[in-house]
Amino acid sequence: MSNPTDNNGQFRVQHIAVLIETESSWGGRVIRGIAHFAEKHTNWHLLIDPRDHEQRSAIPEGWRGDGIIARITNRTQWEQIRDKRLPVVNVDDLFAGLPGVGTVITDETERARLALEHLVARGFRKFAYFAPPSNRYSKNRGDAFIRAVGALGYECHEYLPGYRMGRKIGWEEQQRRVNRWLAALPRPIAILAVDAHHARQLAEICHFGNVRIPDDIAILAGDTDELLCEVSTPPLSSVSVACERLGHEAAAMLDRMMAGEKSSIEPILIPPHGVISRQSTDVLAIDDPAVVRALRYIRTHAHHGIVVEDILREVPISRRSLEIQFRSYLGRSPAEEIRRVRLERGKQLLGRRELSITEIALACGFSNATRFGVAFRKSFGTTPRAYRKTLIAD
Numbered sequence: 045m046s047n048p049t050d051n052n053g054q055f056r057v058q059h060i061a062v063l064i065e066t067e068s069s070w071g072g073r074v075i076r077g078i079a080h081f082a083e084k085h086t087n088w089h090l091l092i093d094p095r096d097h098e099q100r101s102a103i104p105e106g107w108r109g110d111g112i113i114a115r116i117t118n119r120t121q122w123e124q125i126r127d128k129r130l131p132v133v134n135v136d137d138l139f140a141g142l143p144g145v146g147t148v149i150t151d152e153t154e155r156a157r158l159a160l161e162h163l164v165a166r167g168f169r170k171f172a173y174f175a176p177p178s179n180r181y182s183k184n185r186g187d188a189f190i191r192a193v194g195a196l197g198y199e200c201h202e203y204l205p206g207y208r209m210g211r212k213i214g215w216e217e218q219q220r221r222v223n224r225w226l227a228a229l230p231r232p233i234a235i236l237a238v239d240a241h242h243a244r245q246l247a248e249i250c251h252f253g254n255v256r257i258p259d260d261i262a263i264l265a266g267d268t269d270e271l272l273c274e275v276s277t278p279p280l281s282s283v284s285v286a287c288e289r290l291g292h293e294a295a296a297m298l299d300r301m302m303a304g305e306k307s308s309i310e311p312i313l314i315p316p317h318g319v320i321s322r323q324s325t326d327v328l329a330i331d332d333p334a335v336v337r338a339l340r341y342i343r344t345h346a347h348h349g350i351v352v353e354d355i356l357r358e359v360p361i362s363r364r365s366l367e368i369q370f371r372s373y374l375g376r377s378p379a380e381e382i383r384r385v386r387l388e389r390g391k392q393l394l395g396r397r398e399l400s401i402t403e404i405a406l407a408c409g410f411s412n413a414t415r416f417g418v419a420f421r422k423s424f425g426t427t428p429r430a431y432r433k434t435l436i437a438d
Contacts, residue, residue, distance in 0.1 A: 058302065059089050063101050063114035063121070064135065066093045069240075069269040070287055071115070074135060077291025078113060086299060103128065111298045113291075116142070117179060131301035133294045137182045137311075146301055147311035148294040150285050154315040156188040159236050159264055159283055160196070162319040165384075167330035167373060168234040168262065172201040174246050175238035176218070177211070185266055189236050201229055222249045226261065232329045234262040240269035244276045247324065251277060258327040268320060278323035283316050284392075286435055290314045317435055318391050334361045335369045338378065346385040347409040352378045387423050390416060394432040401428050 062078055065071040075092060082088040091109070096102040103112075103124060115136040116122050122139055125132055133146040140147070163171065171193045173186045186202065193200040205221045207213065213221075226249070237243035243265035250257050257263060257278055265273060265282035273280040293312055301307055328336045338359045345354070355378055356363055370378050386408040393404045405416030405428075413428075420428045 057087050057089050058111065059091065059107070059109035060298070061091045061103050061107065061109050061112045061114075062093065063103070063112065063116075063125070064093060065101070065115070069271065070267055070285065073287030074115075074291035074294070077288035077293075078295045079291075080288065081292045081295035081299075085296075111302050113294050113298055116145075131298055131307075133298045133301070133307075135290060135294050137184050138179070140182075140311075144307055146294075146297045146307035148290055148297055149311050149313065150290065151313035151315045152184045152188040153192075154313075155185065155266065155283055155285070156192040158316055158319055159189060159266070160192045162281070162321070162325065163234040163236075163262065163264060164196070165374065166234070166262065166325060167328050167336075168232065169198055169329075170201075170230045170233040171198060172203070172229055172233055172235040173238075174203045174222075174235050174242060176203065176205060176213075176242065177207060181238055185238055201225075201233070218245075219249050219252065222246065223253050226250070226253065226255060229261075231260050232262070232327070233260075234264065234325070234329075236264050236266055239267045240265040240272040240280065240282055243280050243282070243324075244272045247276050247278070247280065258324055262327055262329075263324040264319070273320070273322065276324070281322045281325040282320050284318055284320050284395075285316045286314050289435060315434065317395050318388060320392075330373050332369055332373065334359050334366070335373055338366060338370075339381070342378070342382055342385055346382050347389055347407060349409040349411070350382060352382070383419060383423070386410065387420060390420060390428065391424075391431065394428055395435045401432075404428070 062075055064074055066075065079090060082090060091107065094102060094104050101121060109128070109130060111131045112125055112128065113133045113135065114121070114125055116125065116134045116139045117136060122142065132144070133148060134142060135148055137149045173189050175181065175186050190200045190202065203222070203225050235246065237246050243263050246263055247257060250261060255261055263280060265280045267285050268282040273282050293314060297312065328339055330336050338355050341355055341358045342350070352363065356366065359366065367377055370376060370381065374381060376384070390404055390408045393399055393407060401416070402413040405413045408416065410416040410419070417428055420431070424431065
């Protein structure tokens, strides 16, 4: 850690500008991760989300600092940051490969994998991606999802409204364009929206257009904003991004750079926590009632320690037929689906500091922490404790 001293040998306060918006759930959690690192490891004073007279992100005139952590979203902002000639860490991928700048961002390949796994597990085989042109996000998120869908042999229908980024589109015109796109999509279909804001917008357009969610169209938000996701009608499922971890790692990188370490050419990629399931994807797009009933039973009771025989008592079907149908629709056996549901619950619970590994194992339906650890490592290639370290910043 960099701990510079003044002429009297006392640790000097380092001044860090944090150019990340505070009004978004994402930004607030990233800043919390930065603050957690600073409190535990450094003697930093944080200048949080400074704005100019037009409320644009800007470093104040006369500010003399030691480093900058920023979400760099436009050329003007980058030029102002560059002119300060300070160590800089970027937490966005809109401007990738900036010279001398460290980068810590969410792993888009992993985000796409988690999103697609969530949707495929619900029986979807038709997919779309919704991201109106904007300078608030890069194409990388959509490209990663489209690649992941294609790798499974499916087609992804991308929203391409035919206007350029930066053009002002009124709500009614936006609604007309989206409705035309929705009308042309096959049904049922699962749509990944770039973020919670646009997922909520899509849900509203579906509501006014009498499109049923999730029966006709399931919507998954590419990130999580608790307020937007919970108050949407219906509540929105979302990818839970490891924002605090991202902020913590960005702060750690800046600390190393201020101590003289050169920034890495390759970005640090932070995997998301997982998917938070809510009503907008609470559907099973499978036309076999027995499989649907079995899957609902698994999702409700997997953490109670059920086995395949419990499913067969609930669903009047032979074990052989159930195995064949599960492999046909999901590509795995009923026992593998039980284990998958338990372990996904475990991955989510590992992000909660107050729970021990043993408590998590029992909450997921495992008899003890050892069995949980063996199954976790077999599925994910790492231990629950090591995975927890990727979620919770120390």
